[in-house]
Amino acid sequence: MYVAVKGGEAAIANAHSLLADRRRGDRSVPALRLDQIIEQLALGVDRVMSEGSLYDRELAALAIAQARGDMIEAIFLVRAYRTTLPRFGYSRPIDTANMLVERRVSATYKDLPGGQLLGPTFDYTHRLLDPELAAGADVAEPLLRETEAQAMPRVSAILAREGLIEPDGDMPQDHVPGDITREPLEFPMARDIRLQALSRGDEGFLLALGYSTQRGYARNHPFVGEIRIGEVELELDVPELPFSVPLGTVRVTECQMVNQFKGSAKAPPQFTRGYGLVFGQSERKAMAVALCDRALRAKELGEDVVAAAQDEEFVISHSDNVQATGFVEHLKLPHYVDFQAELDLVRRMRTEYDARQNPVKVEEKREAAE
Amino acid sequence: MRGQEARDQAERKAAMATLAQSSGDDIVRLWNEAGLPSDAELLRGPETGLVTLRGRIGGGGAPFNVGEATVTRATVRLPTGQVGHCYALGRDKQKAKLAAIADALWQDPARRNEVETGLIAPLQSALTMAHEKRRAETAATKVDFFTMVRGED
Numbered sequence: 443m444y445v446a447v448k449g450g451e452a453a454i455a456n457a458h459s460l461l462a463d464r465r466r467g468d469r470s471v472p473a474l475r476l477d478q479i480i481e482q483l484a485l486g487v488d489r490v491m492s493e494g495s496l497y498d499r500e501l502a503a504l505a506i507a508q509a510r511g512d513m514i515e516a517i518f519l520v521r522a523y524r525t526t527l528p529r530f531g532y533s534r535p536i537d538t539a540n541m542l543v544e545r546r547v548s549a550t551y552k553d554l555p556g557g558q559l560l561g562p563t564f565d566y567t568h569r570l571l572d573p574e575l576a577a578g579a580d581v582a583e584p585l586l587r588e589t590e591a592q593a594m595p596r597v598s599a600i601l602a603r604e605g606l607i608e609p610d611g612d613m614p615q616d617h618v619p620g621d622i623t624r625e626p627l628e629f630p631m632a633r634d635i636r637l638q639a640l641s642r643g644d645e646g647f648l649l650a651l652g653y654s655t656q657r658g659y660a661r662n663h664p665f666v667g668e669i670r671i672g673e674v675e676l677e678l679d680v681p682e683l684p685f686s687v688p689l690g691t692v693r694v695t696e697c698q699m700v701n702q703f704k705g706s707a708k709a710p711p712q713f714t715r716g717y718g719l720v721f722g723q724s725e726r727k728a729m730a731v732a733l734c735d736r737a738l739r740a741k742e743l744g745e746d747v748v749a750a751a752q753d754e755e756f757v758i759s760h761s762d763n764v765q766a767t768g769f770v771e772h773l774k775l776p777h778y779v780d781f782q783a784e785l786d787l788v789r790r791m792r793t794e795y796d797a798r799q800n801p802v803k804v805e806e807k808r809e810a811a812e
Numbered sequence: 813m814r815g816q817e818a819r820d821q822a823e824r825k826a827a828m829a830t831l832a833q834s835s836g837d838d839i840v841r842l843w844n845e846a847g848l849p850s851d852a853e854l855l856r857g858p859e860t861g862l863v864t865l866r867g868r869i870g871g872g873g874a875p876f877n878v879g880e881a882t883v884t885r886a887t888v889r890l891p892t893g894q895v896g897h898c899y900a901l902g903r904d905k906q907k908a909k910l911a912a913i914a915d916a917l918w919q920d921p922a923r924r925n926e927v928e929t930g931l932i933a934p935l936q937s938a939l940t941m942a943h944e945k946r947r948a949e950t951a952a953t954k955v956d957f958f959t960m961v962r963g964e965d
Contacts, residue, residue: 586952
């Protein structure tokens, strides 16, 4: 007989109103506004946009507030929201060489055209907590320096002149970029699909994998050829207009990792590359993506696959934190019937085990019972 | 004729880019100051949807999908017949509608100048100023390398 059990409706409703109360916190403290989150927790907003795979600051800020600052919960909210919207199309590929650059550094060339621009970076700070910030001290306006606009070619273009670096990744002429939001993942996958998955992948997971390659698990001697952060223009081809329509600008972070490569049967000795492109200002993530992108090209470059970071199915299947949290967190939902069945099974196995270990005693017990 | 058409398209596209990059608040304020007419029939939207943003592998290689962005679009027809479009990042429906009307007015030779001077030019100059400021702020963080001279005596 199958018995359906219902219950908990009131408990759930009350739990959610308690959640709303705790989210608001002490009422004597002013409530956070979304513009405060956007302006002052900007990198958190960027992370939610990047892993939520949706570029919209207000929605990301709302998600952070609603999730009480739980980033993966916020990312989950954004991912759920985007499924409610219709789709207008695919943009023209952005041109990162034509970026309004806010930060641009290279670890391979000191004097590159356009120069090294540190921008708003945590690098070279002393990582000392700032009591003045706690006291709400005023902040000075940034300094200005007048310069002529200078072209800022990508570092890869500079190295390419010598022919010692592989070109930008190409695909066959008739290749249509894959889209993991439309088609299920299939392995092995093309590099374009991997890059899409990595771009929305969990920063912590990809950081750990990138780190593992540096520590010797699939070592490939990376250099940061270039990191650039800034705004690029977005354009869309639409049937109603004879030109691509400009949509506005988005901020992205691009990392060009340059890796030593001693050559193989398939490729001559040269520098190979890993590439990372993510929403917002997020260079740790872009670097981790670039390290993983390069490690995952092992087969293409004729390298032995010996480490986790080179295992495409392992990396891509586990990089999505919404999927990961869904499967891990479902464990806390009621499994009463499953568990009851397991409990019966273990009881039966234990009786059989005891019978094998000590046949006489069990026999005696049975007789005593009778 | 061909050249004139191409120039017109480039100018129309530039005006659309300015509108897309400007905030809805700025557009509304200038619209009212310039006294532009907002009389138009909505043919589509304003409606919000997604555009999948594409990058290129290695910066210049094959295209790949990076992620999605919210975009709001609108299409309008003026009483004088011109049809205008807007597609702009974000979810500002009023902005999309006004920008579509601006695009339609821009196509009316009798109105183009009014739209350009009252709306597009001031928006563009505000954007240019903001860009120049950003560029100058970034330029102040440029590293000037110098070589330490080793003393001989």
